Amino acid sequence: MAGVLDTVNSRTRLVGENRLEILLFQLSGPQLFALNVFKIREVLTLPALTQMPQRHPHVAGVIHLRGQTIPVIDLSGAIGLQPIEAKRDSTIIVTEYNLSVQAFLVGSVDRIMNLNWDTVQPPPKGAGRAHYLTAITRLENMRLVEIIDVEKVLAEIVPFNTRVSEELLEDPLLSKAHGREVLLVDDSPTGINQLRDTLAQLQLTMHVATDGLKALRMLQAWADTGEDMNQRLLMVITDAEMPEMDGYRLTAEIRKDPRLKDLFVVLHTSLSGNFNKAMVEKVGCDGFLSKFQPDQLVETVRARLQLLES
Missing domain, CATH: 3.40.50.2300 (Response regulator)
Known part of the structure; x- marks a missing residue:
């Protein structure tokens, strides 16, 4: 599973050609979600999890990975779906956003998908989860893929400071x-x-x-x-x-x-x-x-x- 991103460096040429690659995964149900490959460091089985007192409800705990202490976020619960229980065989996606590293607890990883940005559309207005999505796209069989607004998820857990000194x-x-x-x-x-x-x-x-x-x-x-x-x-x-x-x-x-x-x-x-x-x-x-x-x-x-x- 960790090898799913082994060739990520060769994919950098896609950006600038209005193309991207997304990693497809499931949370607590059959719906497919996605994150941009370039924000993903690795996919692996959950290491030993340490629970912290007074943590945010959607933070399952922290892990120690390659010298870093990384929070593990229940992504399913964070976007309003059924929470996922952290287990020894759980899957996490380790990501880097806004110069910070965090891991997202997910149900299962599907595959990597290569596509054009012009096939990616804004989420429809009125959709139940639209406020946690930045975009949607479809597979060849027309199955819907929802691309998550991770910035919103993270801002709700650790609010960003917007004040200028x-x-x-x-x-x-x-x-x-x-x-x-x-x-x-x-x-x-x-x-x-x-x-x-x-x-x-x-x-x-x-x-x-x-x-x-x-x-x-x-x-x-x-x-x-x-x-x-x-x-x-x-x-x-x-x-x-x-x-x-x-x-x-x-x-x-x-x-x-x-x-x-x-x-x-x-x-x-x-x-x-x-x-x-x-x-x-x-x-x-x-x-x-x-x-x-x-x-x-x-x-x-x-x-x-x-x-x-x-």
């Missing part, structure tokens, strides 16, 4: 951000809310698109009116993983359009590591930020303002 906010250069416009692109409502809460402290005007394709159409529509996009937008802040069109492809499309090519684009993602930095250079992003670090986000805005001043 007072010392940073006192920088007089940041006053030049007041009233400037930015475009935020993210399919996770949690991700958008975090960005809003932080950037509101700079009195920025924010536009939102929930995937790369919507963002591109919004930018093109503004450009069609004859607006100077570099004057209108201070920057575009985009997630990497999104239905329809990912942030890498969005950036590449922006660079292809002579009306948009000089926009300042920052990749803001829960993916991390040298792989992302390499992709930033490949598609032409101006910056990379791991979620969610309010001071670093504001430092990026400050650096953009400083660039405009020079």
Whole structure:
């Protein structure tokens, strides 16, 4: 089972081609769920579990793995389904999100699926679990696969801090951000809310698109009116993983359009590591930020303002 991700490094070429690979698994029932392979470190049988006093109801305990203490989260219970009991033969998926490592207790792992982002759709409005999903897709036999909004799950267990340090906010250069416009692109409502809460402290005007394709159409529509996009937008802040069109492809499309090519684009993602930095250079992003670090986000805005001043 641990070998299911052995070839993950060879898959990095898929990103930037508007493709992804997802790991399919089940929780407490027959429904298939998925996570992006690039956020998964390994899949293994649950090691010895240590239960902690006063832990969150959805945290089964902690494990010690390769020198790290890692919380084990009952993913089924966390998204409102029947909780899964942690047993010796239980399966866990060890993941890295937002520079933190955690393991998710699951029922069973199915397989890895390779697909195009344009076959991935937002969850239908009114769906019972929609608020814990970022997207859905289907297998060849039309069986539904639900892609979980892990950022929301983690935010409910360990709330993110969105406050910017007072010392940073006192920088007089940041006053030049007041009233400037930015475009935020993210399919996770949690991700958008975090960005809003932080950037509101700079009195920025924010536009939102929930995937790369919507963002591109919004930018093109503004450009069609004859607006100077570099004057209108201070920057575009985009997630990497999104239905329809990912942030890498969005950036590449922006660079292809002579009306948009000089926009300042920052990749803001829960993916991390040298792989992302390499992709930033490949598609032409101006910056990379791991979620969610309010001071670093504001430092990026400050650096953009400083660039405009020079």
